[in-house]
Amino acid sequence: MKRKANAVWTGTLKEGKGTLTTGSGALSTHPYSFGSRFEENAKPGSNPEELLAAAEAGCFTMALGAELSNAGHTPEELRTEATAELRNEGGKWSIATIHLVTRGRVPGVDAAEFQRLAEATKQNCIVSRALNVQFTLDAKLE
Numbered sequence: 001m002k003r004k005a006n007a008v009w010t011g012t013l014k015e016g017k018g019t020l021t022t023g024s025g026a027l028s029t030h031p032y033s034f035g036s037r038f039e040e041n042a043k044p045g046s047n048p049e050e051l052l053a054a055a056e057a058g059c060f061t062m063a064l065g066a067e068l069s070n071a072g073h074t075p076e077e078l079r080t081e082a083t084a085e086l087r088n089e090g091g092k093w094s095i096a097t098i099h100l101v102t103r104g105r106v107p108g109v110d111a112a113e114f115q116r117l118a119e120a121t122k123q124n125c126i127v128s129r130a131l132n133v134q135f136t137l138d139a140k141l142e
Helices: 034-038 048-070 111-124 126-130
Strands: 005-010 017-022 030-032 077-089 092-105 134-141
Touching: 030 034, 048 077, 048 092, 048 111, 048 126, 092 111, 111 126, 111 134
Parallel strands: 092 134
Antiparallel strands: 005 017, 017 030, 077 092
């Protein structure tokens, strides 16, 4: 199984612009730029780090649902926000951490079990394993 995405860039780093397209069509020539990537008050468009955070949020949440179901607890709802933190250290930009905040409504599971399964999922979901980045997690039942 293979998944694809394409990027096109024209111009210089700061004045240029690009587009991102995914094989599924979820993004189709979606814009990105230096401003949407590196400026605090982001310009319109996306950026690779935001897409990485979305991939982690989706992967983690789906995997947590599987872990809970395998333990006999069907989730009513799981919600996860993933924040990729960029830092410029020594002139090199890096994704320093990805912070996950997940909230769940899961009948029959206690807070300790939910936390244990969330921690295990943080280490084991496909996207987490693919990244060499520190993950932090705040997982709570509602």
